[in-house]
Structures are given as C-alpha cells and as structure tokens.
Amino acid sequence: AQSVSQHNHHVILSEAASLELGCNYSYGGTVNLFWYVQYPGQHLQLLLKYFSGDPLVKGIKGFEAEFIKSKFSFNLRKPSVQWSDTAEYFCAVNSNSGNTPLVFGKGTRLSVIA
Amino acid sequence: SQTIHQWPATLVQPVGSPLSLECTVEGTSNPNLYWYRQAAGRGLQLLFYSVGIGQISSEVPQNLSASRPQDRQFILSSKKLLLSDSGFYLCAWSLPAGMLSGKLFFGSGTQLSVL
Numbered sequence: 001a002q003s004v005s006q007h008n009h010h011v012i013l014s015e016a017a018s019l020e021l022g023c024n025y026s027y028g029g030t031v032n033l034f035w036y037v038q039y040p041g042q043h044l045q046l047l048l049k050y051f052s053g054d055p056l057v058k059g060i061k062g063f064e065a066e067f068i069k070s071k072f073s074f075n076l077r078k079p080s081v082q083w084s085d086t087a088e089y090f091c092a093v094n095s096n097s098g099n100t101p102l103v104f105g106k107g108t109r110l111s112v113i114a
Numbered sequence: 115s116q117t118i119h120q121w122p123a124t125l126v127q128p129v130g131s132p133l134s135l136e137c138t139v140e141g142t143s144n145p146n147l148y149w150y151r152q153a154a155g156r157g158l159q160l161l162f163y164s165v166g167i168g169q170i171s172s173e174v175p176q177n178l179s180a181s182r183p184q185d186r187q188f189i190l191s192s193k194k195l196l197l198s199d200s201g202f203y204l205c206a207w208s209l210p211a212g213m214l215s216g217k218l219f220f221g222s223g224t225q226l227s228v229l
Binding site for chain 2 (some may be wrong): 045049094101103106
C-alpha cells in the first residue's frame with residue numbers, strides 16, 4: 001500500500017525566507033505525485049502535480065517541486081515566501097498504473113511572519 | 115460549472131448517536147466521490163471512495179459506512195458514534211479519470227464533535 005510522510009508538522013518562516021517542505025512516499029511502482037494547499041478558511045486546492053517527464057515541476061504562485069526517484073521524494077520549494085503563503089500543505093500520491101485514489105500525507109502547517 | 119455541497123458545516127453529537135453527512139455534486143455526471151477525514155495531527159485520511167452508484171470502496175475499517183444512492187450523492191453514516199469519530203470530514207469529487215489526474219475538488223467540510 002502507498003503511504004506518504006511529511007516530516008515537518010509546523011514550519012515558521014520570516015517573509016522572503018526560502019522554503020522547502022519535505023515529502024517522501026512509499027510505493028514500489030510508478031506514481032503520480034501532488035501537492036495540495038489549504039489557505040485559511042478556504043477549500044483544499046491543487047498546487048502542482050507530477051506525472052512524468054521533467055522531474056522539476058512548476059506550480060502556481062512561484063512554487064515548484066522536484067521528484068527524486070532514488071530518494072522517493074517530492075519536496076516542495078519556494079525561493080522567497082510571502083505572508084500570503086501561510087497555509088497547510090499536503091503531499092499526495094497515487095499509483096500511475098491503476099485507478100487508485102489519492103493518499104495524503106499528514107500535512108505541514110506553514111506560518112509566514114512579517 | 116461544477117459545484118460541491120456538503121452539510122452540515124458543524125455538528126455536535128453525543129456518543130452513541132447516529133450520524134448522516136450528505137454531499138452532492140452539481141454540474142457533472144458520473145463523478146468519482148470521496149470521503150476524507152482530517153483529524154488533528156493525522157492529516158487527510160481517505161475513508162471511502164466510489165466510482166459509481168452503489169459502488170463503495172472502504173479504505174479504513176471503522177465505525178463508519180458510506181452509500182451512494184444517486185449518481186451525484188454521497189452519504190457518510192454511522193449507527194453509533196464514538197469519541198474517536200470526532201474530526202473534520204471532507205467530501206471531494208473528481209472526473210472519472212480523476213484518480214489518474216489527481217485533481218480533486220473538495221467541499222467545505224463538516225466539523226464533527228462527538229461528546
């Protein structure tokens with residue numbers, strides 16, 4: 001069965017600091033990888049996704065994530081965070097070889113302070 | 115455009131009482147439907163998903179059940195609530211190919227407190 005680990009429960013950064021949120025998954029086959037974001041008071045929404053091809057994926061609002069197959073990782077990065085990036089971030093995975101639902105990590109809460 | 119409705123927004127129930135949470139989707143046909151639970155410190159846990167009417171897959175054995183009586187209606191139920199059922203319940207839908215695309219659309223959630 002697939003599983004997703006997000007090791008950082010809560011990250012606090014100052015504005016303009018660089019961000020990297022860790023995500024590791026456990027699955028023996030080919031996977032699709034996702035980052036979802038939930039801003040305060042809003043619905044969960046898709047931030048970016050990786051299916052195949054270039055392992056460096058660009059998403060909305062300056063976010064990117066890099067798929068490193070040898071490390072089973074899909075870390076989320078942003079060079080310079082803003083106060084508006086304060087949110088909860090969820091990494092998710094599903095199998096690329098079947099009709100399987102998304103499995104989410106426990107989430108990382110990001111607080112950006114001025 | 116497609117919309118998803120989930121209600122109620124908040125619910126306080128005593129232990130041992132029944133539960134019924136409803137979710138409906140508008141503007142699309144034959145969606146895949148999902149129930150997730152978001153508990154403190156445990157992230158998003160998939161509870162049930164459905165690829166069609168009457169087809170329910172359970173991911174986690176527990177005190178809850180799900181039903182899909184109509185194409186765009188997904189109901190989460192319990193006969194007797196436990197304290198551990200407290201949490202934030204999210205309904206979501208995706209297009210039939212959505213399990214591969216990963217694009218889920220989430221409802222606004224129900225905060226359930228079992229006392």
